[in-house]
Amino acid sequence: MSSPKYKRVVLKLSGEALAGDAGFGINPSVIKSIANQVKEIAELNVEVAVVVGGGNIWRGKIGSEMGMDRANADYMGMLATVMNSLALQDSLEQLGVETRVQSSIEMRQVAEPYIRRRAIRHLEKKRVVIFAAGTGNPYFSTDTTASLRAAEIEAEVILMAKNNVDGVYSADPRIDKNAKKYQEITFLDVLKEGLEVMDSTASSLCMDNNIPLIVFSVMEQGNIKRVIMGENIGTIVRGK
Secondary structure (H helix, E strand, C coil): CCCCCCCEEEEEECHHHHHHHHCCCCCHHHHHHHHHHHHHHHCCCCEEEEEECCCCCCCHHHHHHCCCCHHHHHHHHHHHHHHHHHHHHHHHHHCCCCEEEEECCCCCCCCEECCHHHHHHHHHCCCEEEEECCCCCCCCCHHHHHHHHHHHHCCCEEEEEECCCCCEECCCCCCCCCCCEECEEEHHHHHHHCCCCCCHHHHHHHHHCCCCEEEEECCCCCHHHHHHCCCCCCEEEECC
8 A cells, every 4th residue: 555544543652652661751762763653654644643641650540559539640640641742742843743732731831722623723734743631630541532532633543552562462462372362353342351452431432433443562663654554463443
């Protein structure tokens, strides 16, 4: 296929993906690699929105397990996603890719407020838009943010970039050597089998709005472009 299969996508990056092997913080070489891959697809005139997690800096669940108020712990997680978003923006702009960060929590000195129409306009102007601070509400994951924003901006697909797995498996392939990799699976089966692809709220949103999900490894350089061009890597999760 000589032209991209998708024209508008949401790229979901976990915070852990930015940490690399260290598991914590931001690995400069990893974030540069991801920025290069995003630049590759932006140069194909693909409209790219990005949602970044914050697990490399803070996890709300850990805070609540420590006895912290769950809402406060989640708000801290949202701020961690802003830090990751600004780091990714800087890496992209160093490569000459025009980028905007839109935050669901207002902080005008560092990011635009999230406004759906403005986000779409940025995409139409071929700017990369990074959605930070989750949905702006506690108790919702960045997976749910990716599903919600994909529906709002009418993205054709969500690209779920993983750092430790290259698709959806019947069990954890790092533990179970007999784990089966799926080439294609439905959201209903993901929910029924309790597969850890994305949380149930995010899966239901994708299923209800007929937004497909492609799960693949981001650690191999060029994989984002391969997915965009329609190569059969990773796992496709569909509504039906």
